[in-house]
Amino acid sequence: MMKQVIFLVDMQSFFASVEKAKHYRHLKHPLVVSGDPKRRSGVILAACPLAKQAGIKNGERLWEAQEKCPNLISVSPHMQEYIDNSLAITNILKSITDLVEPYSIDEQFMDVTYSQKLFGTPENMARHIQHEIYTKLRVVARVGIGENKVLAKMACDTFSKHKKNGVFHLKKDEIETVLWPLPIEKLFRAGSQMARHLRRRAIRTIGDLARTDVTKIKKEWGIHGHVLWMNAHGVDYSPVSLSTTDRQKGIGNGMTLPRDYHDITDIKVVLLELCEEVCRRARQAHVMSQTVSLGVTGSTYSIKTGFHRQMTIADPTNITLDIYRIACGLFDTFWDGQPIRRLHVSLTNLVNDNAVQLSLFKEKQADHIKLGYETDKILTKYGKNSLVRASSLLASSQAKDRAAKIGGHYK
Secondary structure, eight states, X not given: OOOOOEEEEEETTHHHHHHHHXXXXXXXXXXXXXOOTTSTTOBEEEEOHHXXXXXXXXXXXXXXXXXXXXXXXXXXXXXXXXXXXXXXXXHHHXXXXXXXXXXXXXXXXXXXXXXXXXXXXXXXXXXXXXXHHHHHHOOOEEEEEESSHXXXXXXXXXXXXXXXXXXXXXXXXXXXXXXXXXXXXXXXXXXXXXXXXXXXXXXXXXXXXXXXOHHHHHHHHHHHHHHHHXXXXXXXXXXXXXXXXXXOOEEEEEEEEEEEEOOHHHHHHHHHHHHHHHHHHHHXXXXXXXXXXXXXXXXXXXXXXXXXXEEEEEEEEOOHHHXXXXXXHHHHHXXXXXXXXXEEEEEEEEEEGGGOOOOTTSTTHHHHHHXXXXXXXXXXXXXXXXXXXXXXXXTTOOHHHHHTEETTEEO
């Protein structure tokens, strides 16, 4: 039986690479893609290799990056272009194998086990993929190779990104010498908080975790701990799946406000708009929700304020005003009256909308459900701003601005 071969293909500085390829091909200065510096979203989303050499990191403030690199070029994001490029990369990968699973906008898994008969060794295939992507899109790809998704991911994140040719094959029989000496933070799915917990238990390297009795790990950290222990041993049974994106567990929408919001009326205008968005997405997916979550972040960075609370209801719904009333109830209960800078609404415990039992005690419930779907048809045909609530005409509204964006950034 042929040994399984999985690729994780990752794009180097994806947003910045797309900008350079399309608009700044001959630019020899460092370039970053940044949110609007006049708003709170003015942070670095992507930095080209020259900018990274100057010490600039993703997530830091634009003004901090400009202090490190005075000749820095900053451009606004163009999300539609990044999505188009990501889809083009998917098509390139599908010319090698039909088993391609997008992991993020700039990372994709591939199962190339049976493509070796046509394209040669994994290393040859990796170089072929790099050449095709760079030739057609001028974007540099790095490829991690492994027997499963975990090994491919760690090969890419830990080794490929630091190799000149951008390719690394992490073999399972070599993990004790190659992977285990690395700090625990390098382990896939071991976040910073989990890494701190592990270090408090004297687990400082991936090998320390791998050599720890799994029953102790499970007792301390449950299923997540067990999964990390398996990752440390290079074990992962999840296949490259074509239907990963179909299994939606939750739907959420949030936004960082352009200024501090103090007034409860202004806050609830934006809250209603967020509820409208998540409910529309739920209707598009033909699901209803039983659990509504609300996240609120305070305006100060030095002292963290805000809350995250949720409420589970008996009857699933995707009716905007139902979700809005629940969100308002959570807000009224837990808001401390301090200015806020961010709101987030999410729906979980999703069920299919054709399996919901209508209530005899809720007047015109069926009419309200139907109204939501009919409204969505109008918005799909004529645009997001073709039909708005009266409250979205107020100065505090963010609906018009959000309609021009994808993923919180302008198209």
